[in-house]
Amino acid sequence: MPKQKIRIKIKGFDHKLVDQAAEQIVEAVERTGAVISGPVPLPTHIQKFSVIRSPFIDKDSQEQFEIRTHNRLIDIIETTSKTIDALTGLNLPSGVEIDIK
Secondary structure, three states, X not given: OOOOOEEEEEEEOOHHHHHHHHXXXXXXXXXXXXXXXXXXXXXXXXXXXXXXXXXXXXXXOEEEXXXXXXXXXXXXXXXXXXXXXXXXXXXXXXXXXEEEO
């Protein structure tokens, strides 16, 4: 039977929380004896918005806002039975989205 590979994608707006979640996952997986690759920082997705300040006289004046989405990628190459149990039992910070495949 071929080895299973687990890919974990971490997304969040605050890069400190994303790094903290990635560090918790790496520590939990290394305690189980699995081989890990990462965390790899993926490009930050930036959404920019321009909003008119006033609809009447100051129509040319605009405010600009942006939302930055930080991404990390972790690959678990050689998994053990304890690895999946450790991943499900993690208490990760709120504001971080985790996708496990």
